[in-house]
Each structure stands twice: as C-alpha cells, then as structure tokens.
Amino acid sequence: MDKSWINLDDRASTIYILTLHLSKKLKTTSLMRWHGEERKDDGVIRHPADSSGWKDFDNKHPKFASDVCNVRIGLTSHGFNPYRNMSLSHSTWPVVIIIYNLPSWLCMKQSFLLLSTLVNGPKGPGSKIDVYMQPLIEELKELWSDGVMTFDASLNQMFMLRAALLWIVSDFPAYAMVSGKSTKGEFTCPHCDKNIRSH
Helix, strand or coil, X not given: CCCCEEECCCCCXXXXXXXXXXXXXXXXXXXXXXHHHCCCCCCCCCCHHHCHHHHHHHHHCXXXXXXXXXXXXXXXXXXXXXXXXCCCCCEEEEEEEEECCCCCCCXXXXXXXXXXXXXXXXXXXXXXXXXXXXXXXXXXXXXXXXXXXXXXXXXXXXXXECEEEEEEECCHHHXXXXXXXXXXXXXCCCCCCXXXXXX
C-alpha cells in the first residue's frame, strides 16, 4: 500500500479514513493538489473549482485557499428503500462525502466517494438526522478550525490538513431534512428565503 498521506492523529476520524482511502487508491498524492496546480483555468467550467461558488469561497477565506493541500468536500444524502418493494416499510439514508480536490474525471467516481454515515431503519430519520450527523459535524468543525497534522510523502513534509464543506447536494426533500428548513409553503426557495419575488 502506498502510504503517501499518513494522519498522525490517533482518532478514527473521517479525515483519517479519507487519507487512508486516498493512499490506497492513488499512486501519488499530487492529484489531491490538482485543482490548484494542474487545472486549466480558462473560464470554462469543467470542475467545481471553476465555479463562482468555489472562487467566492477562496475570496472569503484566503488563508484556507492559499494551501492547495486543504481538502474541499461536498456532502450528499438521499433516502431510498433498498428492497425495491414499496409495501415494505424501510428507509436507508446514506450520507456521502465527495472529495473535490481530485480531478474532474476522478472526484465523482464511486471508489473516491466516502460513506460517512448510514441511517437505516423502518422510517426516514426526519428531523432527527442531525443526531446521526452530529459526529460528522463535530469533526468537520474541528477540521475547519484546527486541522490535523498529516504527512504528505509526495512533498516529503508535514502539513496541517484542514477541510471545508463547500456545499450540500440534494433534492428538495433531502434538503429539508438535512438543513431543517421547510420546503413547503411560502418560503420554499432556499435562495429567496423571505425575499420572495412571486407576490
């Protein structure tokens, strides 16, 4: 196994699993810096790093943006019935982390998606999804504010690895569940919120 990234923190955290996962899959950790070192920046949107949301984040957080080794992630969740039988009452809600540092041809491949949480039961988690996601939220807060010391073998140096959750990708029912906001009635649009223009 290529031990290109080694997390020195002894906790079994999401980022520890992430770095081990990547070291198994990548021949070199330079691909984790691809978005900042090799990506073609010509105004064409080919990767999330080309988006206005990514650039706006960089402008608001220049210290984080200055280190291309920092991990930028997305989160997605959606419930489904794994038995394909609607007469059986069962719901499974995976919470998946997407690693956006990777090139566009890798970041959405199944082998690079990280299953963070799996909520399984007779019904969907509803408003209690925050209870299931609390450990992940705490780790993400710590990775944003403190980071973890990590060794990058491709650069042969230690660095403070930090992570930022850039966005959550979901449909409206999952958005309502994950965010705790209503997607019914007058304030449905997450962008408009209370500044509705349809009146």
